[in-house]
Amino acid sequence: MKFIYGLSLAFAASATALEQQPLQHGDKQPNIVVILTDDQDLHMDSISYMPLLKKHIIDQGTFYKSHYCTTAICCPSRATIWTGRNAHNTNVTDVFPPYGGYPKFVAQGWNQNWLPLWLQDAGYSTFYTGKLFNAHTVENWNSPHPSGWTSSDFLLDPHTYQYLNATFQRNDRPPVSHEGEYSTDVLAEKAYGLLDEAVKLGAPFFLTAAPVAPHSDVNASTFVNPGTGEDLKGIIMQAPIPADRHKHLFPDVKIPRTANFNPDKPSGASWIKRLDKLSDTVIEYNDHFYRRRLQALQAVDELVEGLITRLEDYGILDNTYIIYSTDNGYHISQHRLNPGKECSFEEDINVPLIIRGPDVPIGETNIVSAHADLAPTILKIASAKWGWDGLDGSPIPLSEKELEASKRSRQEHVNVEFWGRGIPEGIYRFSLDDGKVVAYAPNNTYKSLRVISPSYNLQYTTDPGQLNNLYPTSNFLPEQTLLGLPLSKVLPRLDALLMVTKSCKAKTCVDPWSVIHPAGNVKTLGDALNPRFDGFYTEIAENVRFDKCELGYILESEGPQAAAVFQGDSGESEL
Ligand SMILES: *[C@@H]1O[C@H](CO)[C@@H](O)[C@H](O)[C@H]1NC(C)=O
Ligand SMILES: *[C@@H]1O[C@H](CO)[C@@H](O)[C@H](O)[C@H]1NC(C)=O
Ligand SMILES: *[C@@H]1O[C@H](CO)[C@@H](O)[C@H](O)[C@H]1NC(C)=O
Ligand SMILES: *[C@@H]1O[C@H](CO)[C@@H](O)[C@H](O)[C@H]1NC(C)=O
Numbered sequence: 001m002k003f004i005y006g007l008s009l010a011f012a013a014s015a016t017a018l019e020q021q022p023l024q025h026g027d028k029q030p031n032i033v034v035i036l037t038d039d040q041d042l043h044m045d046s047i048s049y050m051p052l053l054k055k056h057i058i059d060q061g062t063f064y065k066s067h068y069c070t071t072a073i074c075c076p077s078r079a080t081i082w083t084g085r086n087a088h089n090t091n092v093t094d095v096f097p098p099y100g101g102y103p104k105f106v107a108q109g110w111n112q113n114w115l116p117l118w119l120q121d122a123g124y125s126t127f128y129t130g131k132l133f134n135a136h137t138v139e140n141w142n143s144p145h146p147s148g149w150t151s152s153d154f155l156l157d158p159h160t161y162q163y164l165n166a167t168f169q170r171n172d173r174p175p176v177s178h179e180g181e182y183s184t185d186v187l188a189e190k191a192y193g194l195l196d197e198a199v200k201l202g203a204p205f206f207l208t209a210a211p212v213a214p215h216s217d218v219n220a221s222t223f224v225n226p227g228t229g230e231d232l233k234g235i236i237m238q239a240p241i242p243a244d245r246h247k248h249l250f251p252d253v254k255i256p257r258t259a260n261f262n263p264d265k266p267s268g269a270s271w272i273k274r275l276d277k278l279s280d281t282v283i284e285y286n287d288h289f290y291r292r293r294l295q296a297l298q299a300v301d302e303l304v305e306g307l308i309t310r311l312e313d314y315g316i317l318d319n320t321y322i323i324y325s326t327d328n329g330y331h332i333s334q335h336r337l338n339p340g341k342e343c344s345f346e347e348d349i350n351v352p353l354i355i356r357g358p359d360v361p362i363g364e365t366n367i368v369s370a371h372a373d374l375a376p377t378i379l380k381i382a383s384a385k386w387g388w389d390g391l392d393g394s395p396i397p398l399s400e401k402e403l404e405a406s407k408r409s410r411q412e413h414v415n416v417e418f419w420g421r422g423i424p425e426g427i428y429r430f431s432l433d434d435g436k437v438v439a440y441a442p443n444n445t446y447k448s449l450r451v452i453s454p455s456y457n458l459q460y461t462t463d464p465g466q467l468n469n470l471y472p473t474s475n476f477l478p479e480q481t482l483l484g485l486p487l488s489k490v491l492p493r494l495d496a497l498l499m500v501t502k503s504c505k506a507k508t509c510v511d512p513w514s515v516i517h518p519a520g521n522v523k524t525l526g527d528a529l530n531p532r533f534d535g536f537y538t539e540i541a542e543n544v545r546f547d548k549c550e551l552g553y554i555l556e557s558e559g560p561q562a563a564a565v566f567q568g569d570s571g572e573s574e575l
Contacts, residue, residue, distance in 0.1 A: 061356025084375030101135025116148030118387030
């Protein structure tokens with residue numbers, strides 16, 4: 001039998017509004033509190049060092065263990081969270097202009113089309129304190145002011161990451177320096193003040209507290225725009241600074257020695273594969289860096305308790321959803337990497353997400369979700385009518401019933417994408433196998449795909465430490481198998497899926513298989529592995545590739561865009 005397939009632009013797929021399904025709740029719309037940390041890991045145990053988070057949120061709600069950020073760096077990730085769109089659709093792909101930062105967010109029109117405005121339309125009052133975006137500065141804070149906030153108090157660059165010299169900017173007032181005060185503690189007081197305001201107003205409210213911990217401390221006096229690459233020589237991203245009261249904690253704790261911790265053999269792809277093994281001196285420093293992160297998180301842990309206690313005292317805790325997450329994950333020494341993020345390894349992309357709320361059961365789940373799902377989740381909690389058009393995610397199941405149903409129906413893929421550089425943090429930079437110390441950040445533009453189901457768990461690797469790259473390279477073993485099938489059968493399916501997800505829009509992000517199999521009979525990789533599609537997948541002419549490695553989303557450099565489409569078993573007659 002001959003299989004015939006045609007081509008269609010993934011872009012052409014319609015961006016119909018997600019169906020809005022209001023929650024069943026009482027007379028009063030629930031309040032929503034988001035606590036968003038910065039660079040917090042799930043894979044180096046940071047959560048286990050936060051007893052108050054455990055007591056008040058983890059032990060009272062659901063831990064979403066397969067939650068992903070899709071672009072592992074602050075500003076693009078935050079743009080995704082607050083617009084409900086992947087970075088290739090916000091085109092906020094970097095932390096600084098020209099490809100990212102607050103000015104790019106504004107230039108793309110998102111300041112007029114994002115979650116706080118949609119929530120205000122739904123009757124909510126909206127509050128925010130802490131870090132919003134990179135390149136939101138003491139210069140541009142009012143040109144324009146972020147829209148949609150009833151009351152706000154933003155951390156501003158270049159002082160955002162200075163734990164002991166933060167600058168905050170409240171409503172329409174000029175920026176105020178907090179030299180000598182501890183950033184997270186200043187933020188906690190502001191969050192409590194905003195909560196008081198919110199309660200006084202009486203409307204249902206949305207409140208975000210976004211401390212910088214456990215991000216590196218960045219000394220503003222040496223801060224330069226990484227958009228120009230080599231200038232990074234001057235940047236010092238040192239270990240985070242804890243509050244004085246926490247500096248003595250965890251003296252003997254070390255980074256978990258997992259299989260991928262400073263491995264004997266190089267791993268990963270591209271520049272990562274060229275990294276030298278880290279020396280004992282570097283590992284000792286990295287362990288110190290790790291402890292500093294855990295210590296810096298203690299003030300966040302106290303903030304969690306502070307918020308919960310106040311919600312309880314106001315008698316509104318039972319009608320409030322609390323969402324705890326972070327913008328992206330973090331690695332220290334895994335795959336021989338010095339402290340940092342921006343990679344597609346689990347350490348960087350699989351991030352904490354914990355939700356407690358009126359109908360959220362206590363427990364944990366492995367259903368797949370991503371940051372683009374947070375805006376739809378919040379819109380659904382708020383019974384919002386506006387904002388649903390063009391969202392790349394779908395509401396995360398919250399109730400027992402929804403969680404159960406989603407086991408059968410929810411997507412199993414996460415689109416992972418990055419443009420720009422891999423930036424080493426800490427005092428040591430990267431050292432490559434040729435002995436060259438890389439004082440700047442290497443090009444790190446890539447696309448990847450994460451696929452998870454009860455019977456498979458893939459990202460072009462299958463081992464838990466992600467040490468073995470399955471993608472055909474010079475040492476590719478043709479006899480290697482995956483899911484009991486030859487690699488040559490599975491990889492074309494993954495490539496075809498990636499061809500869709502890398503440029504998906506709205507519905508096609510949620511159900512990318514529908515682009516390849518418009519008949520609607522393929523919903524998962526498992527379905528696509530049906531031998532009746534073997535011919536179709538082996539004949540696909542073009543794989544995902546870049547024509548040029550750019551630092552931003554330049555369509556002309558992004559290689560083929562057209563996804564292959566299966567026309568049916570009797571394809572000839574359909575042409
Ligand atoms: C703290 O920030 C202010 C600006 O807000 C600046 O004038 C001052 O020099 C900074 N202090 C230190 C120690 O960096
Ligand atoms: C930043 O670095 C400069 C130069 O090394 C130093 O003088 C200054 O004290 C540092 N500031 C902070 C807030 O760490
Ligand atoms: C990194 O990307 C920039 C911009 O595309 C390019 O000019 C430069 O040659 C690249 N460097 C390497 C080492 O590939
Ligand atoms: C994304 O933004 C950059 C910088 O403004 C621009 O050059 C590029 O064409 C944009 N990409 C898309 C796909 O619109």
